Amino acid sequence: MGKPKALILPPKSRLDEVCSDTCKSLINEHFDPLWNETGVDYTEEELAALIGSAEIILTSWGSPAITEAMLEQAPKLRVIGHAAGTVKGRIPPTAFSKQVRVFSAAPRIAHSVGEYCLTVLMSSLRYMPTFDKQVKAGQWRVSSLKGRELAGQTIGIVSASSTARAFLKLLAPFHVNVLVYDPYLKDEAAAQLQVTKASLEEVMRCSIISIHAPKLPATYKMVTKEMIASIPDGAILINSSRADVLDEEALIEELQKGRFFAALDVFTKEPLPEDSPLTKLDNVLLSSHVAGATVQGHLALMEGVVEDILKGFKQEKTSMEVTQAMWENMA
């Protein structure tokens, strides 16, 4: 029995960002690969023409979406591995009924997001941007501004998603108290995570709040104007998931009062327009939807997926596989 035919969709320039040399060796060792040598992403038509003999398809950002029609043309396909985040909109759910196993590197990206959350939280607690600006302007301790410690604080988490769990792991040495709002979080899981389940209203009244909810019809603007108004003075709000889960207009209005601080990586309109009121505020730390984007995190994506696929082939426990049951509540 020969090695399974694998179609690797990303062209070299893109592949090199998400696929380590170790991973390339793994692919060559275990699969019969067809690398994309065209220098650019395949078009849908090119992919459709290649898919007939593929047993494995490896995709990433920029790869064409796999359509239902393509699946009809791919009788040998057993596995799709996506070396990037969500597979929704990229792989049709009919894959499951066709016994095609689906893998996504989203759990690996979660760690980069967790590091982002800790980064912006600590930077905000310690007023680092303000101190830097002051010292560079020759102002040495001009105010009584004093940083705050993270240790022992209470943190409210909206949704116990994979990014929230990655963040929680990094918080361990700080012995913080964590309140989590997540209607799907079971009591035993909460106990294992050492968090306390709470209502969304309770979480939004914490002095540190981190949003991790997926973008779904059920989460659309679930953080209401009233909840945003209830954020305590001096609080820190972090959003690394999706802007649509909160009322962005209400958030901007409240931030303009200078009552609290926000670290925002996501916006309802991206790129964030230069004339957004957010760009004028000192009490925000902005970034360009990069919470999950790191050199090391990206380079590990394809390797994670390929290793997990190999486990799946050996009937071992997988950690990056997406099941039909998970699909429903995925962003």
Place this chain on the structure above:
Amino acid sequence: MGKPKALILPPKSRLDEVCSDTCKSLINEHFDPLWNETGVDYTEEELAALIGSAEIILTSWGSPAITEAMLEQAPKLRVIGHAAGTVKGRIPPTAFSKQVRVFSAAPRIAHSVGEYCLTVLMSSLRYMPTFDKQVKAGQWRVSSLKGRELAGQTIGIVSASSTARAFLKLLAPFHVNVLVYDPYLKDEAAAQLQVTKASLEEVMRCSIISIHAPKLPATYKMVTKEMIASIPDGAILINSSRADVLDEEALIEELQKGRFFAALDVFTKEPLPEDSPLTKLDNVLLSSHVAGATVQGHLALMEGVVEDILKGFKQEKTSMEVTQAMWENMA
């Protein structure tokens, strides 16, 4: 037997920053306190006039230094507790020969410094100040700038001081590799800390370097021009201890080349003069000697000292006591 007479030197405004209500109750419960009701710090003369009957003296920033002459006037003195950092220059070493026990809250301050180190390290790794500036200027992903993860990296530590140990605790979930230069660090202690002992030269060639060395004749400019030149391109250097341990002029010259990044909280001249070349650089994150200064950290200082003094009275193991042997290598 009555409660021991305690002289609390900081006036109310200053005391409220370093002494929690719990600590005030502790003092009232266990000691016979004389609070400073003058509204300002005592002068040396005022202190000398009060010291005769004191069994315990509690001091903090701003309190007058305790001199050898004062110790001669204080036959009942058993304990001096300093709710701040170093006791050098504030308490004469003759205290030890007079059987006066000395306590310092420096170990509690170390935790705030550890949080500072993680804060500036992660902020630098993720280029947060740059992303914030870009997004606020309407520049959305204008460059291929990509943040870096902390997990799995190698970190070089200069001196296994209490601040370094506090930093190491926070690094636990990141599974980093740590090289430590410290001529006093024993092999067993290194193993316990899960670090590898290394030469100063090796440590200074790491891509993340954090300086924790005390200011002593032996550490004066021990990080030489040559070592600074050997810092790798793209590295991150953190200094939260003292500027005198490195050749600041050489550091500035090297930073002006833009080769690496530095987060600096300490400078040979403080306040840092506005015309310092450091204030003109984008590849530095500056702060005003505040690595150890946090609201929560300060408020815990006197309580830590008082609790430790009470342990000492009960012949229990103390954690904030300064012994004559420790004195020699203290900053």
